[in-house]
Structure formats: C-alpha cells, structure tokens
Amino acid sequence: MNFGFTEEQDVLRAEVRKFLDENAPLDEVRKISESAAGHSPEQWRRIAELGWTGLIVPECHGGAGLGAVDLVVLLEETGRTLYPSPLLSTTTAAAALLAAGSDAQRARWLPALAEGAEIGTLAFLEAADRLDAAGVELAGEREADAYVLRGEKCFVPDAGAATLFIVPFRTGPAPEDLALAVVPRGAEGVAAEDFPGMDLTKRIGRLTLDGVRVPADAILGRPGRVWPALARTLDFATAAVTAEAIGAAEGALALTTEYARNRIQFGSPIGRYQAVKHPLAEMYVDIESWKSLCYYAAWALDESPDEAPRYVSMAKAYASEAFARIGIDVIQLHGAVGYTWEFDAHLYLKRSKWVRPMYGDADYHYDRVAALGGL
Amino acid sequence: MDFTLTPEEQAFRDEVRAFLDENLPPEAERTPEFYGTWQKRVREKRWVGFSWPRDVGGGGASIMQQAILKEEMAKRKAPPLGTCFMGLAWVGPAIIEYGTEEQKRRFIPDILDGAYHWCTGYSEPDYGSDLASLQCKAVREGDAYVVNGQKIWTSIAVWSKWIILLVRTSTNPRDKHDGITCLLVPMDSEGITVRPIKNMSGGALFAEVFFDDVRVPVENRLGAEGQGWKVTISALAHERSSIAEVASLMRHLEGLVALARECTRNGRPALHDPSVRRRLARLETRIEAMRTNGLRYLTKQLKGEPLSSETSVNKLQRAALEIEIGDMAVELQGHAGPLTRGASPAKADGHWQHVALAWPEVVIGGGTPNIQRNIIAERILGLPKD
Numbered sequence: 001m002n003f004g005f006t007e008e009q010d011v012l013r014a015e016v017r018k019f020l021d022e023n024a025p026l027d028e029v030r031k032i033s034e035s036a037a038g039h040s041p042e043q044w045r046r047i048a049e050l051g052w053t054g055l056i057v058p059e060c061h062g063g064a065g066l067g068a069v070d071l072v073v074l075l076e077e078t079g080r081t082l083y084p085s086p087l088l089s090t091t092t093a094a095a096a097l098l099a100a101g102s103d104a105q106r107a108r109w110l111p112a113l114a115e116g117a118e119i120g121t122l123a124f125l126e127a128a129d130r131l132d133a134a135g136v137e138l139a140g141e142r143e144a145d146a147y148v149l150r151g152e153k154c155f156v157p158d159a160g161a162a163t164l165f166i167v168p169f170r171t172g173p174a175p176e177d178l179a180l181a182v183v184p185r186g187a188e189g190v191a192a193e194d195f196p197g198m199d200l201t202k203r204i205g206r207l208t209l210d211g212v213r214v215p216a217d218a219i220l221g222r223p224g225r226v227w228p229a230l231a232r233t234l235d236f237a238t239a240a241v242t243a244e245a246i247g248a249a250e251g252a253l254a255l256t257t258e259y260a261r262n263r264i265q266f267g268s269p270i271g272r273y274q275a276v277k278h279p280l281a282e283m284y285v286d287i288e289s290w291k292s293l294c295y296y297a298a299w300a301l302d303e304s305p306d307e308a309p310r311y312v313s314m315a316k317a318y319a320s321e322a323f324a325r326i327g328i329d330v331i332q333l334h335g336a337v338g339y340t341w342e343f344d345a346h347l348y349l350k351r352s353k354w355v356r357p358m359y360g361d362a363d364y365h366y367d368r369v370a371a372l373g374g375l
Numbered sequence: 376m377d378f379t380l381t382p383e384e385q386a387f388r389d390e391v392r393a394f395l396d397e398n399l400p401p402e403a404e405r406t407p408e409f410y411g412t413w414q415k416r417v418r419e420k421r422w423v424g425f426s427w428p429r430d431v432g433g434g435g436a437s438i439m440q441q442a443i444l445k446e447e448m449a450k451r452k453a454p455p456l457g458t459c460f461m462g463l464a465w466v467g468p469a470i471i472e473y474g475t476e477e478q479k480r481r482f483i484p485d486i487l488d489g490a491y492h493w494c495t496g497y498s499e500p501d502y503g504s505d506l507a508s509l510q511c512k513a514v515r516e517g518d519a520y521v522v523n524g525q526k527i528w529t530s531i532a533v534w535s536k537w538i539i540l541l542v543r544t545s546t547n548p549r550d551k552h553d554g555i556t557c558l559l560v561p562m563d564s565e566g567i568t569v570r571p572i573k574n575m576s577g578g579a580l581f582a583e584v585f586f587d588d589v590r591v592p593v594e595n596r597l598g599a600e601g602q603g604w605k606v607t608i609s610a611l612a613h614e615r616s617s618i619a620e621v622a623s624l625m626r627h628l629e630g631l632v633a634l635a636r637e638c639t640r641n642g643r644p645a646l647h648d649p650s651v652r653r654r655l656a657r658l659e660t661r662i663e664a665m666r667t668n669g670l671r672y673l674t675k676q677l678k679g680e681p682l683s684s685e686t687s688v689n690k691l692q693r694a695a696l697e698i699e700i701g702d703m704a705v706e707l708q709g710h711a712g713p714l715t716r717g718a719s720p721a722k723a724d725g726h727w728q729h730v731a732l733a734w735p736e737v738v739i740g741g742g743t744p745n746i747q748r749n750i751i752a753e754r755i756l757g758l759p760k761d
Contacts, residue, residue, distance in 0.1 A: 001384075001439060001677065002377045003670040069376055257756050272759040274745070277752035284751050285688050292667035293660070299376045314660040321657075366656035367649070373659060375632065375652055 003295065009073050016077040019050065024083050026344050033084040033200035039161060044085060044116055052087060054114025057094050061110035068236065068298040072243040079247025082347055084201040086119045086158040088244060092237040093120025096166045099229035099236075100180050100220035109164065109182060121162040122233065123153035123207045131234065131360050133175040133227050138209070140169040140179060145216040147171075149181060149209040159205025160194035167209070168230055171223045179223035180230060181214040188212065199350040235312045236301055238359040242294045242312075242319045245355045249287045249323050252330045252348035256280060259334055270333075279329050286322035290315055310372045317365035320356045327352030380443070387440055391447040394420065399453055413454055414489060423457035424467060424487050426614065431471055431483045438676050441614035449622030458489035461531075465607070466493045466539045469557070473598035473606045482537075482559070491536035494562070496526040496584060497607070503528070504746050506541075507551045507604060511586065513542035513558065520544070520558060520596070522566075522589040530740070532569050532582035535562055541603050548601070557603035559595045566590075576732040615682055616669035617689045624662045624693070627700045627730070631655065631707075634722060638707045645707050654703060658696060665692045684754040687747040694738040694747075701731035 005013070023043060024032070032040045047053060055071055057063020064070075071091065078087060094113045097106055112118040126137055140147035149169055156162070165183040183190060189212040194205035221229055257280055260271030270276045293315035300308040327349035331338040338345040360368070380388065398416055400409060417423055420434075426441050427433020436444070448456065457463050467486045470478055485491060502509045511524030522542055532538070538560050545554030562569070566589035571579035598606040632655060635646040645651045668689050672682055704727035705712040708720075716725030738744065752758045 001380065001442075002674055003667075004376065004674040004678070253756075257758065260758060269759050271752070272761050274749070274761060277756075277758045277761070278745065278748040280756055280758065281748035281751040282691075284755060285691050288685070288688050289661070289664035289668060289692065292671055293664050295376070296667045296670070299378075303376075303378075311663070314663050317656070318660055318664065362657075363653060366653040366660070369656035369659060370652040373656070375646060375655060 003299075005069075005073065009070060012070060013073045013077060015050070016052070016074055017080075019047070020077060020081045020083060024081050026081065026347070029082050029084060029201060029347075033082075037161060038158075038194065038200070038203045039085045044119075047085065047087065048114070048116025053090055053116045054094075054110075056091060056098070057110045057114040058098075058106075061106055061114060063094075063110065063114040067302040068239060069295070069302055071240060072295060072298045075240055075244040076247040076250075079244035079249075080251045082201045082248060082251065082351055086121065086161045086203075088237070088240050089121035089158040089162060090116075090119055091240060092122045092157070092233065093162075093164060093166050095236045096122050096180065096230070096233040097182075097220065099233050100226055102220075105182070105217070105220060113164070118164045119158065119162045120164040120166065121156055121158050122166045122237065123156040123159070124168055124230075124234065125155040126152065127154045129155065131364065133178060133230075136168045136170055136178050138167070138169045140171055140181070140214070142171075143213070147179065147181065147214045147219065149183070149212045149214060151209055153207040153209070155204050156192070156207045158194075158203050159192040159207050160203055162192065165190075165192070165207055166220070167207070168226075174224075176227040177224050178226055178230065180220040180226045182218040182220065183209070183212055183214060187214075197354070199347075199354040201347070201351065202354045204354075231309075232305070234359060235309055238312050238316050239294060239297045239301060241355060241358045242290065242315045243298065245319045245323050245351075246287060246291050246294060248348060248351045248355070249283070249319075249326050252326055252345075253280065253283045253287065255344060255348070256283075256330050256333050276333060279333065283322075283326050283329065286318070286326070290318040290322060293318055310369060313360075313365040313368040313372070316360060317362045317369065320360075320365070321362040323352040324356050380439075384439055384443060388443050388447060391444055395447065395451050395453065399451055402452055405454075410454060414458060417456050418487060423489075424463060424483075425456070427467065427471060427483075431479055432487050433471075438614050438673065442616050442618060442673055445614070445616075445618040449618055452622075452626070457487065459486045459492055461495055461539075462486035462493040465495070466537075466559075469539070469597060469606050470559075473557075473602070475594075477594070478559070478597065492531055492534055494529050494532045494535035494538050494584075496529055496538045496540040496560075498528045499525060500527050500583075504743060507555070509541055509543060509555065511540070511542050512546075513544050513556060513591070515544070515593070515600075516590075518593050519590040520556075520593065522558070522560070522586040522591055524586050526584040526586075527572075528581050528740075529569075529584050530581045530736075532562070532584050533571055533579070538562055538584065539597070539607070541607060544600050544603075552604040553601050555603035556600050557597040557606045558591050559597055560589065560591050564589050564591070575735070576729060580736070614673065614676065615686055616673040617665050617693070618669060620689070620693055621662060621666045621669065624665070624696050624700070628655070628658055628662060631658070631700055631704055634704055634707055634727065637722060638709070651707070658699060658703075661692055661696055665689050665696075668692070684750050687742075687750045690742070690747050691744055691751075694734075694744045697734040697737055701727065701734055705731045 051064045054063030055066050059065040090113055113120050138151040140149050163185045167181045167183050168178050171177045171179050189210040191208040194203040260276050261269055263270050297311035297315045300311050330345050330348050334345045337343045425434035425436045429435035470482050499509050513520040513522045540558045540560050541555055543554050544556040548554035566587040568585040569582050571582045573579050635651055636644050638645045640648050711720035714721040715728045753760050
C-alpha cells in the first residue's frame with residue numbers, strides 16, 4: 001500500500017521546479033503571458049527537450065511513456081507559478097490520439113507532439129457549451145472516403161497557438177454518432193484565434209472550419225464508436241486541470257500566508273488575527289482535500305479505469321468550488337494592494353476563474369457524481 | 376502509487392473475512408446475546424487493543440494490519456472491537472507508554488476485557504480550549520496527592536469506575552505545561568461528586584465532577600510529577616487513516632439518500648430536485664476526500680514519518696460533515712423537521728432530529744473547529760500564535 005510518489009516522481013518534481021524557478025518566476029510569467037503568442041517559443045523548445053511535452057507519449061513514439069500520476073506531478077509545479085504554455089492542451093491532444101488513434105496514426109502524430117514540433121489541442125466545446133456527446137453539433141459531410149467539416153468550435157484551449165486540432169464532429173442523429181478528426185492548422189479552410197480573456201496565462205479561442213476536408217486516414221477510431229475514447233480523454237483532461245489548480249492554489253496560499261506574516265496592523269502581523277488565519281487554514285484544508293481526490297483520480301486513470309470517472313468528477317467539483325473561493329479570499333486578505341495590477345494576487349483570482357468552468361464546473365461534476373452513484 | 380497488498384497482508388485480510396463470515400450475522404439479526412459473544416470472540420483474536428504490544432495482551436499489529444482490520448470491519452458494519460472505548464482510545468496507550476509494570480498489570484487486562492468504563496477529566500469550567508492552564512490542584516501529602524477542584528464536560532462520568540485526571544501540581548512552573556500531572560483515580564473515592572449535565576438533545580452523557588480533598592495514592596500517578604501534559608497528548612502510534620469515521624459518515628449518507636427518496640418537494644421525491652442531488656454529491660465528495668486524505672496519512676505512517684497537525688484537516692472535514700448531514704436531514708423533512716420522537720410526521724421516529732442535535736459530541740470534543748484552524752495556521756502555515 002503506497003498512496004505516495006515514487007523516488008522518480010520526486011526527482012521529476014524537483015527538476016520541473018528548478019527549471020521554473022530559474023526561468024519562470026512570476027515577473028517572467030507576466031512578460032510571457034502578455035506577449036502575442038501567450039507562451040515562450042524558446043522555452044517551449046526547452047521543456048520539450050526536458051520531456052514535458054511527451055510525458056505521457058509512449059517511448060516508442062519518442063515520449064517518456066509515463067502516466068497520469070506523473071503528469072499530476074508536472075502540472076502541480078507548472079500551476080504553482082501559473083506557467084503560461086500550451087503544455088496541458090498538447091498533452092490532452094496526445095491523450096486523445098492514445099485513446100482513439102490506430103498504431104499508424106499514433107506513429108504519425110505523437111512524435112511531433114512529444115518533440116514540441118506540433119502544439120496540439122482538443123477542440124471539443126461549441127457555442128452551446130455542453131460537455132456531453134450531444135454537445136457536439138459540428139457536422140461532417142461524407143465525401144467519398146473523407147469528411148468535410150463546416151462550422152465552429154468554441155472555447156478551444158490555446159486555439160491561437162495550436163498547430164494540430166483534434167476535432168469531434170457529428171456523423172448522425174444519435175447522441176453518440178460522433179467521429180474524431182485530426183486537423184492541421186495549415187489545412188484549407190481552417191482559422192483559429194484566441195479570445196481576449198481575464199487570465200492572460202491561459203488562452204481560449206475559436207476554431208472555424210470552413211469546408212475543411214479531412215481524409216480517411218485522419219479520422220481517429222470508427223465513426224459512431226469513438227465516444228468512450230473521447231469521454232476518457234475528457235476525464236484525463238479534467239484531472240490535468242484539477243492537478244494544475246492544486247499548484248496554483250498552493251501558490252496563492254503561499255503568497256497570502258507570506259503577506260499575513262509580514263503585514264503589520266494594530267501593532268501585530270495580521271496573520272496573528274483569527275479573521276485572517278482561519279480563512280488561510282480553510283484554504284489549506286480544501287487544497288489538501290482536492291489534492292487527495294485528484295491523486296486518487298490520477299491513479300485510477302492509470303490503474304483502475306472503472307473508478308476514474310467518479311473520482312475525476314469529485315476532484316474537479318471540489319477544485320472548482322474551493323479554488324473560486326480561494327481566489328476571492330486571496331484578494332480580500334491582501335486588502336487594497338490585492339486590487340492592484342502590480343501585486344500578484346489577482347493572477348490567482350483570474351486563474352481560478354479559468355479553472356472553474358474548464359471541463360465542467362462544480363454543479364456539472366456534482367450532477368455527474370450523483371448520476372454515477374445511482375441517485 | 377500502489378494499492379496492492381503483500382501476500383501476508385492478503386492472508387490477514389482473508390482471515391478477517393473468514394472470521395466475519397462465520398461470526399457476524401446481518402444487522403437485523405444481531406441479538407443482545409450476539410454482542411456478548413462477539414466481544415468474547417474478537418478478544419480471543421487479540422483484535423481488541425490490536426495495535427498494543429503482545430506482552431500486555433494486545434495484538435502487536437502493524438499499521439497496515441490495523442488499517443485492514445478496520446476496513447473489513449467497517450465494510451460489514453461490525454460492532455466495535457471492545458467496549459471500554461476511552462480506555463482503548465487513550466487511557467490504555469498512555470498507561471502502556473508511561474505506566475509502571477504494576478499499573479499495566481492492574482489496568483490493561485480490564486480495559487481489553489471491557490470490565491468497566493473509564494472517563495476523562497481534562498476540561499475545567501474556566502479552561503476548555505486553553506486546557507494547559509487548568510487549575511484543579513493536587514498537593515502531595517505523604518503517600519498521597521490531595522485533589523481539590525472541578526472538572527466539566529466529563530463524558531460518561533456517571534457510569535465510569537475510573538477517571539484519568541489532569542491536575543496542577545506546581546503553580547509556578549517555567550512553562551504552564553510543566554506543572555501538570557496525570558492521576559488515575561477511582562470514581563468511588565471519598566470526596567468525588569458527579570453532577571450530570573443535561574445536553575441539548577435532552578440526554579445526560581456528560582457531567583461536572585467535583586473533587587473535595589480526594590486522596591489519591593502516589594502509586595496511581597501516571598508518569599512523573601509534572602509530566603502529565605506529555606503523558607496525555609504524546610503522539611500515540613495509532614493508525615489514523617479515518618477509516619472508522621469515514622465508514623460511519625458513509626452510513627449516515629446512505630440513510631440521508633434514502634430519506635431524500637422518501638421526502639417530497641413540490642409533490643415529487645426530493646431526490647429529483649437538482650439542488651438536493653448536488654448537496655448529496657457534495658457530501659459524498661467530502662467524505663471521499665476524508666478517505667483519500669486518510670490514505671495519504673497512512674502512507675506517511677507506513678514510511679515511518681510521524682503524523683502531527685495534518686490530521687486536523689480530517690477533523691475539520693468531519694466536523695462540517697456531521698453538522699451538515701444532520702441539518703440537511705431535518706431540512707428535507709420540511710415542517711416535520713423541527714418535530715421530534717413521538718410526532719408521527721417525523722421520519723424514522725425522530726432519528727434524524729436526534730442526529731441534528733448530537734453533533735457537538737464529536738465536533739466540540741477533542742478541540743473545537745476553531746482550535747483545529749489555529750493548529751493548522753500556526754503549526755503548518757507558520758503564522759504567529761494568537
């Protein structure tokens with residue numbers, strides 16, 4: 001029995017933290033996130049060399065061949081410094097290829113994702129903002145062996161930076177009549193751009209497909225049979241977002257705790273007052289708790305798939321709800337300085353706003369927990 | 376991460392399961408005679424005081440064996456292992472760690488057998504959360520301490536034969552913790568008066584205990600004079616994975632789901648109401664958070680790292696859950712919510728109304744939630760003491 005990390009995972013954490021401490025302190029994060037690209041292409045090459053972009057890609061396709069638990073370690077650390085990069089999106093695209101792709105398809109795209117030559121993303125959501133199979137309305141029209149896609153994907157993570165889109169589309173009227181296309185940014189009829197957003201460290205955008213022809217060899221899995229693989233991919237991405245939120249919330253707690261130790265009012269550090277220390281203790285309780293749920297969810301994704309959906313949903317529901325609260329409390333506990341652009345507190349509030357809806361908010365996941373529990 | 380058991384652990388789990396198959400009938404078929412036999416059988420297996428050393432009559436179990444036993448017992452809703460619950464929870468462990476051989480011989484077998492109850496004399500009227508400032512006084516006179524003072528919130532004092540008592544033996548110590556001594560006192564000693572306190576559920580589980588020139592032989596002192604604080608709060612090598620608490624909360628939650636099926640909102644089962652479903656899912660999520668937090672504590676213990684303040688996380692989670700479950704059960708019953716036993720509209724003859732008023736026993740006892748928050752803020756986050 002061991003619900004802890006291996007020595008290798010501890011080493012991975014230390015390496016990731018070292019790179020980020022050296023290259024991406026918060027002032028650097030601000031510069032990167034305010035750039036047009038929203039990430040640092042130079043650092044992207046380096047983290048690819050460090051193996052982050054191919055962490056879950058099998059070794060035979062140029063990756064590290066690790067699992068969801070290892071990814072949690074990586075993302076907790078990138079979350080801690082609100083690191084802006086399309087790492088989570090690219091990993092999600094790789095997860096989709098692993099879940100639904102044939103050997104040939106994996107061999108074709110995974111090495112490029114692992115090397116960082118391609119930036120991938122899963123373009124699931126549409127304007128209706130639904131996470132179930134019925135939420136995919138984008139129609140694919142059959143044309144000989146190929147499908148022609150016409151329509152729009154909304155809320156696409158890193159749409160502006162992505163070069164490879166995994167695009168679910170509809171092939172028939174039943175909810176699960178879906179297929180999954182791999183669409184390169186350069187294909188004719190593809191346009192993608194980021195929306196302006198609160199959290200500059202996280203980009204979300206729109207993908208427009210104007211008669212984009214997808215050849216048969218770029219369709220993952222069998223049309224009409226792809227939903228289970230897609231659902232697994234969504235669970236994987238949900239766990240990843242939840243893990244990154246752990247790091248971000250711990251960063252917020254550390255910042256605020258430090259402030260409470262040093263800020264003197266009424267002749268004493270404000271952290272001596274229970275009105276300040278108790279909310280901080282509550283943050284700790286919540287972070288530790290969704291951390292445990294997230295670790296278990298990641299373990300289940302790797303080792304016990306039947307248990308995974310319930311734990312993924314519990315972890316994300318908890319994280320969505322608690323991190324939203326933490327984001328607001330962090331500003332309040334700082335007082336006026338927390339409201340300034342210059343001070344870092346608002347970066348965490350804005351991250352909490354990005355995390356909350358991502359792959360389902362608390363209500364969505366509590367509903368899913370209720371349904372999975374047979375209520 | 377790896378949740379597989381070693382072959383030895385699997386064998387032990389199978390042994391427990393086989394025992395339960397043979398000795399534990401379904402809940403509805405458990406007669407009063409069964410409970411007596413049960414205690415005898417589990418005592419024979421040395422599952423009472425399972426973590427205690429074998430030479431005092433315990434089971435000498437590893438942390439992992441303790442967890443497996445608790446888990447299997449909880450799954451089958453087995454009765455408690457042993458009946459002297461304060462003796463098993465902290466009096467026994469303190470005696471094993473600090474007691475003389477004579478004290479061990481005298482008390483440990485009785486605790487394991489459940490021969491009588493122990494109660495705990497810690498809190499005083501003026502010193503509850505600030506326990507280390509306690510004032511109940513003991514003065515050495517020859518071979519005895521003479522105790523004067525008062526304790527309060529002493530659970531099951533009325534039917535206990537012994538009390539583990541914290542007294543002040545030095546009024547002028549360097550540190551307030553240093554002047555405290557631990558005594559083991561028979562409740563029938565001359566000069567002890569017990570006055571039950573009616574609690575808000577109408578029961579009288581706790582009491583005030585008065586000490587008026589009570590003579591306690593020096594041989595009944597546990598640990599050295601002035602060592603009392605350490606004796607009572609010293610980290611005990613308990614398995615602290617919250618398994619039993621999680622199992623009990625899960626049972627409450629199952630009951631609550633059944634209640635939500637039975638109660639109606641706008642003419643439909645309350646369970647169809649999205650807000651009810653979400654609240655239930657939220658409770659389930661928090662209970663699972665406790666369970667998985669517990670798995671992390673257990674892992675830490677298995678690695679030989681002592682647990683300390685982090686267990687306040689689950690204490691806070693549990694406190695919130697105990698309150699919320701009872702409160703929701705009452706709310707679901709609408710206008711029958713505030714009715715009690717004997718009122719026909721109250722479901723389960725007022726069971727939930729009782730639950731809704733009984734939470735302070737676990738929420739306040741052992742440190743209020745605000746004390747737990749102080750512990751986390753000061754000892755884990757490093758904020759200044761207030």
